[in-house]
Amino acid sequence: xxxxxxxxxxxxxxxxxxxxxxxxxxxxxxxxxxxxxxxxxxxxxxxxxxxxxxxxxxxxxxxxxxxxxxxxxxxxxxxxxxxxxxx
Amino acid sequence: xxxxxxxxxxxxxxxxxxxxxxxxxxxxxxxxxxxxxxxxxxxxxxxxxxxxxxxxxxxxxxxxxxxxxxxxxxxxxxxxxxxxxxx
Amino acid sequence: xxxxxxxxxxxxxxxxxxxxxxxxxxxxxxxxxxxxxxxxxxxxxxxxxxxxxxxxxxxxxxxxxxxxxxxxxxxxxxxxxxxxxxx
Numbered sequence: 001x002x003x004x005x006x007x008x009x010x011x012x013x014x015x016x017x018x019x020x021x022x023x024x025x026x027x028x029x030x031x032x033x034x035x036x037x038x039x040x041x042x043x044x045x046x047x048x049x050x051x052x053x054x055x056x057x058x059x060x061x062x063x064x065x066x067x068x069x070x071x072x073x074x075x076x077x078x079x080x081x082x083x084x085x086x087x
Numbered sequence: 088x089x090x091x092x093x094x095x096x097x098x099x100x101x102x103x104x105x106x107x108x109x110x111x112x113x114x115x116x117x118x119x120x121x122x123x124x125x126x127x128x129x130x131x132x133x134x135x136x137x138x139x140x141x142x143x144x145x146x147x148x149x150x151x152x153x154x155x156x157x158x159x160x161x162x163x164x165x166x167x168x169x170x171x172x173x174x
Numbered sequence: 175x176x177x178x179x180x181x182x183x184x185x186x187x188x189x190x191x192x193x194x195x196x197x198x199x200x201x202x203x204x205x206x207x208x209x210x211x212x213x214x215x216x217x218x219x220x221x222x223x224x225x226x227x228x229x230x231x232x233x234x235x236x237x238x239x240x241x242x243x244x245x246x247x248x249x250x251x252x253x254x255x256x257x258x259x260x261x
Contacts, residue, residue: 002257003092003164005177005219007202021123026162028094028130030119032204032219036195043202043219045092045119045130047164053257061261075200077177077221078257083089083140083165087148090179090251108210113249115181115217117206132179132206132217134251170176170227170252174235 001084002053005077006044007032012064012073013042019063020046025056047084088171089140092164093131094119099151099160100129106150107133112143134171175258176227179251180218181206186238186247187216193237194220199230221258 008016013029020027028045048056057076064073095103100116107114112133119130135143144163151160182190187203194201199220206217222230231250238247 003166017123026122028119028121028128028162029125030117030130030204032202034202035200036191038203041202043204045164047162057259057261064261072260074261075202075221076257076259076261077219077255079166079177079253079255081164081166083163085144085163086159087144087151087161087163090253104210113209115206115208115215115249116212117204117217132251134249166253168251168253170250172231172250173246174231174238174248174250 001081002048002050003079003081004046004048004053004056006046006060007034007041007075008044008060008064008073010040010042016044016060016063019059020056023055023059047081053078088168089135089137090166090168091133091135091140091143093133093147094121094128094162095131095147095151095160096158097127097129103131103147103150106146107143110142110146134168140165175255176222176224177253177255178220178222178227178230180220180234181208181215181249182218182234182238182247184214184216190218190234190237193233194230197229197233221255227252
């Protein structure tokens with residue numbers, strides 16, 4: 001399993017969440033801000049099987065509006081997760 | 088060291104925090120929401136020695152009420168942490 | 175790449191953010207609390223090249239006031255990040 005952290009703009013977060021949940025990804029959402037100006041964004045945390053990471057990234061491309069300036073649609077951090085459990 | 092992310096329901100978070108702190112775990116707490124309905128939950132972050140992960144999970148089982156429906160008591164993500172420092 | 179989580183006190187967070195951004199680190203900021211007393215702190219998330227981790231730690235030492243009691247200036251968690259992308 002991998003643990004993904006995905007940072008998207010506030011304005012895209014509802015659409016992103018809806019698309020991920022519709023595709024059966026379980027997502028935890030944390031309000032966050034970016035940079036010194038504290039531009040509002042959202043950090044999503046997902047436990048994902050390795051072979052589904054690309055599917056998540058494809059959904060993010062669909063659900064996020066094209067960035068207007070030097071921003072990106074999304075920033076994606078993926079780390080190995082040797083242990084995952086739901087109790 | 089390992090880095091644990093633990094997601095518990097809002098309603099269990101005070102009890103979970105108390106039990107973890109009483110057992111000398113240092114915990115950082117972040118407000119979060121789960122899924123599309125944005126059900127309130129809490130994400131805890133702990134740096135834990137590998138041999139103490141099971142103790143944390145046992146404490147979570149104690150401190151979280153049994154889930155009422157298809158929810159779980161807690162979702163536990165554990166990742167390797169090659170570097171840890173307090174300055 | 176490495177993924178750093180840095181926890182600093184509320185009162186230091188503006189200075190820390192300013193210094194990191196001035197040094198071209200991209201930072202995501204999450205409001206958090208520590209311990210059972212829920213002392214206010216801030217969790218920062220940064221994707222950083224391995225050779226720059228020490229620079230981040232040096233900047234944290236500069237930007238955070240010396241701790242008054244048993245607290246630390248900052249808690250630093252670093253994990254391996256095999257995959258990183260901005261889309």
